[in-house]
Amino acid sequence: MSSAAPTPNGVVLVDKPQGLTSHDVVARLRRAANTRKVGHAGTLDPMATGLLIIGVGTATRLLTHVVGTDKVYEATIRLGESTVTDDAEGELTARAEAAAVDAVTDEAIGTGIRALTGPIEQVPSTVSAIKVDGKRAYARARAGEEVELKARPVTIHAFEVRATRRMPGLIDLEVRVACSSGTYIRALARDLGRALGVGGHLTALRRTAVGPFDVAEATPLDALVAGDIAVADVLQSPGDAAARLFPTLELDPQQSVDLGHGKKLHVEAPDAPGIRAALDPAGHLVALASVSATGVVRVETGFPNSQES
16 A cells, blocks of 8 residues: 655745736645645735745745745836726726826936835835724725725835836836835835826736745746646755745754754854754754854744655
């Protein structure tokens, strides 16, 4: 009697196509990987394409540590028109006079972008997934309720114009944005247009990086769903993925057993305390562990059976 195939376990970098929600991607990967234990880190709107980090098996425990990492996007901002959703999926709410848009100079655009770079306070789009009194903001907005979201601190590390296309009454900006987690790129489009007095919204969005992971490494979703590429062939092991997110802590066999059982360890005091990817001698992820300034190691998140793939 043959033994059952091991449960897939690891991280998959998926290039999400337009028109699908992040939940849609997870549902398709559950079928492709033949397991229900699949999750994603960092939602992408249906309009957006690009990098979606998928966890399979116990590697789903890594996802909470991926969500808070910095992101990089390529986007198209259209100046001269505003929409209810601050992107191309919403109804047009205002169109600026063509003469006003045509009068917007490259210098004015640069000034507006510089004002939106660095640490800023950003009001998320009304049609967002943020919860207001337990209900999603987009659900309240679509029900006709007035939704007022509070500004939140975010950091825009880089906001660069790669190309400018001018049309009568419209300006399209191809931009690259590197930012902290929680930043809404469509809110940047809205705020830039508002600052220039002509309105603005997002017409295209592609996520190109999440923390240390790049879309160049990602596999198109269609190839995974069709079976042209097996999920197992593109899985990054929990150990490999964790080692890209955190410094590593190499364990000996006994330490691996002890930490795997939740026991505290004592190691040489580190130069800088913090989270470590604790790996056994074979490179399997035992735990994400905190290491104190005095060298005390405690489990933050355990990864049983992380060697399975």
